[in-house]
Amino acid sequence: xxxxxxxxxxxxxxxxxxxxxxxxxxxxxxxxxxxxxxxxxxxxxxxxxxxxxxxxxxxxxxxxxxxxxxxxxxxxxxxxxxxxxxxxxxxxxxxxxxxxxxxxxxxxxxxxxxxxxxxxxxxxxxxxxxxxxxxxxxxxxxxxxxxxxxxxxxxxxxxxxxxxxxxxxxxxxxxxxxxxxxxxxxxxxxxxxxxxxxxxxxxxxxxxxxxxxxxxxxxxxxxxxxxxxxxxxxxxxxxxxxxxxxxxxxxxxxxxxxxxxxxxxxxxxxxxxxxxxxxxxxxxxxxxxxxxxxxxxxxxxxxxxxxxxxxxxxxxxxxxxxxxxxxxxxxxxxxxxxxxxxxxxxxxxxxxxxxxxxxxxxxxxxxxxxxxxxxxxxxxxxxxxxxxxxxxxxxxxxxxxxxxxxxxxxxxxxxxxxxxxxxxxxxxxxxxxxxxxxxxxxxxxxxxxxxxxxxxxxxxxxxxxxxxxxxxxxxx
Numbered sequence: 001x002x003x004x005x006x007x008x009x010x011x012x013x014x015x016x017x018x019x020x021x022x023x024x025x026x027x028x029x030x031x032x033x034x035x036x037x038x039x040x041x042x043x044x045x046x047x048x049x050x051x052x053x054x055x056x057x058x059x060x061x062x063x064x065x066x067x068x069x070x071x072x073x074x075x076x077x078x079x080x081x082x083x084x085x086x087x088x089x090x091x092x093x094x095x096x097x098x099x100x101x102x103x104x105x106x107x108x109x110x111x112x113x114x115x116x117x118x119x120x121x122x123x124x125x126x127x128x129x130x131x132x133x134x135x136x137x138x139x140x141x142x143x144x145x146x147x148x149x150x151x152x153x154x155x156x157x158x159x160x161x162x163x164x165x166x167x168x169x170x171x172x173x174x175x176x177x178x179x180x181x182x183x184x185x186x187x188x189x190x191x192x193x194x195x196x197x198x199x200x201x202x203x204x205x206x207x208x209x210x211x212x213x214x215x216x217x218x219x220x221x222x223x224x225x226x227x228x229x230x231x232x233x234x235x236x237x238x239x240x241x242x243x244x245x246x247x248x249x250x251x252x253x254x255x256x257x258x259x260x261x262x263x264x265x266x267x268x269x270x271x272x273x274x275x276x277x278x279x280x281x282x283x284x285x286x287x288x289x290x291x292x293x294x295x296x297x298x299x300x301x302x303x304x305x306x307x308x309x310x311x312x313x314x315x316x317x318x319x320x321x322x323x324x325x326x327x328x329x330x331x332x333x334x335x336x337x338x339x340x341x342x343x344x345x346x347x348x349x350x351x352x353x354x355x356x357x358x359x360x361x362x363x364x365x366x367x368x369x370x371x372x373x374x375x376x377x378x379x380x381x382x383x384x385x386x387x388x389x390x391x392x393x394x395x396x397x398x399x400x401x402x403x404x405x406x407x408x409x410x411x412x413x414x415x416x417x418x419x420x421x422x423x424x425x426x427x428x429x430x431x432x433x434x435x436x437x438x439x440x441x442x443x444x445x446x447x448x449x450x451x452x453x454x455x456x457x458x459x460x461x462x463x464x465x466x467x468x469x470x471x472x473x474x475x476x
Contacts, residue, residue: 001161002291005244009157013150017143025146026214031247031254032149033210038235038246039156040203043196045232046240047164049176050193051105054092055231057112058085058201060119060223062208066139067132067218068125074138078148078209085205088115089198097193112228119220131219139213149210153247156203161243173296178398181406184360185413186386233271237278239285241293248287298401299409301438308446311389311416312338312373314359319368319378321354321472328354329472332368338416341439341449343459346469352452353395355469356419359450360392361385372417392419403427404434411438418442420451424458436462 016028037059044052062081069077096107119126126132140148164172174182175189183189212218234253239245256271282289314336321329329351336342344352357363359370361382370378377385391413393406403426410418424432439462442449453459459466468476 001158001243005287005291006158009154009244009247013147016146022142025143027254027258029146029149029210029214031250032146032153033207033214033250034230034234034253035247035250036149036153036156036210037204037207037231038238038250039153039160040200040207041231041235042240042246043160044193044200045235046245047169047172047176048193048196050196051102052108052197052200053105053228053232054089054108054111054115055200055204056225056228057115057223058089058204059208059211059227059231060115060218060220061085061088062205063212063218063222064119064126064132064208065205066209066212067135070135070138070213075140077139078206078213081209081212082202082206085201085208086198089201090194093194093197097190097197112223112225116220116223119223126218126220129220131217133217135218136213136216141213145210145213152206157243157247164241164243170296174398178394180362180382181394181398183382184362184386184392185409186383186391188381188383233275235285237275237286239287239289242285242287242291244291245285245287249285252286295400299405299412301404301408302412305411305441305445305447306414308338308414308416308448311448313371314390314417314448314450315369315371316355316359317369317371319355319358319365319370321351321358321363321366327472329358329365332469332472332474334467334474336417336448336450338448339443339446340465341443341451341463343456343463343466344450344452344469345454345456345459345466349471350469351472352469353421354472356392356421356450356452359385360390360419386413386415389414389416390419391415391417393421393423395422395425402431404431407435407438411442416446417448417450420449420453422453423451424453424455432458 012028012031016025020028037055041052041055044050062085065081065084066077069080073080092111096104096111099107120129171182171187174185175187175192179189208222211222230253234249235246236249237252238247238249260270278285284292316335317333319329319332320327332351332355344355346352354363358365358378361377361380365378368378369376372388372390377388391410393410397403397406403423407420407423423435427435439449451459451463467474
């Protein structure tokens with residue numbers, strides 16, 4: 001993160017502490033609170049591209065935790081706020097994180113609704129619609145609260161900026177844009193999503209606790225959808241993936257109503273127009289517009305292939321796979337040895353890609369065994385199989401990448417066995433020549449390659465042998 005962003009991050013709490021009246025200090029405290037919630041939200045929405053609609057409800061969980069815990073815990077209630085949000089998120093994550101895209105969004109919206117219902121109807125615990133009051137005497141107020149909130153915010157922003165720099169940022173990009181590619185490169189996608197969901201909840205809970213300390217009152221409104229909407233729009237305005245995006249967006253969301261107070265509700269129109277303009281003309285947000293993120297470097301072929309020393313034989317025995325009533329594979333058996341290039345050919349629908357999918361763990365075989373040096377693979381998840389030394393490429397490259405980029409990424413991983421899915425499709429003469437030369441180097445260095453393609457003439461020149469499939473069976 002650039003030095004001027006760090007200055008802008010540290011300057012507001014210092015200036016507010018010495019120069020602003022209590023009302024101004026309260027505004028800066030609220031900016032820090034909503035920025036803290038937004039920075040946590042960036043981990044799920046920005047870095048991993050998942051639309052989580054429960055962040056506002058987890059903010060409310062933190063607020064109630066402080067309200068209930070402050071009389072006995074004092075300032076330690078803020079830690080309880082983060083912990084309470086973590087517990088709720090961790091329990092909910094078990095079923096929710098199994099879902100993708102809009103199903104995930106709907107499930108998190110259901111979680112938010114459930115939290116709101118509990119806040120309204122669990123009167124003995126939450127006070128119901130009347131809320132909870134009278135807990136603020138043991139909590140910091142004014143400048144101590146302001147500095148405490150911004151100290152947490154500075155720590156989280158810097159930690160997140162450091163964490164997503166370099167290889168972890170590239171891993172997050174792959175999870176966001178191509179989760180199957182990420183899994184087949186050895187990235188544990190479920191673990192990443194769980195960690196992001198829980199850490200995002202911790203930030204929301206801590207922010208909610210700060211909001212409770214500022215207002216001195218906690219009601220079911222703090223778990224309502226307007227809080228979620230404020231979080232989402234501020235992150236979109238500021239920048240979903242820029243380290244300072246949530247801070248910039250929170251400053252706009254908190255200060256804009258005050259600047260246009262005399263316009264009554266018309267400020268909402270200004271806010272909506274600003275959001276629309278950012279979405280259309282600056283999709284990376286205001287912070288991203290000021291400080292654009294560098295384009296990811298394309299994967300490069302290693303300058304020198306190190307001889308492969310792990311894994312000797314990849315063996316399939318009587319592998320079968322069906323999709324409903326369609327038998328995609330039936331009794332498929334063959335082996336690939338280290339230092340061997342094997343071509344897999346056959347008409348469309350013959351099962352070639354399905355073979356690669358069951359080997360790499362993207363599909364689970366219904367029967368038969370898949371072994372690497374005698375160790376079974378057929379029940380392992382894709383990232384574990386990749387870490388055992390088997391990687392695959394896909395027919396469609398990632399946006400902005402060349403066709404050979406995925407091959408370069410797989411080769412650079414150092415995996416012993418490489419599964420290439422139609423790497424020559426659409427390739428020009430230069431790319432074909434480069435791939436042919438690479439295959440020769442891989443053979444010499446002792447790598448095993450299983451390559452699927454329709455160009456049987458070219459495959460016959462570069463492969464040691466070929467296997468023909470038809471209707472899911474090995475026919476030659």
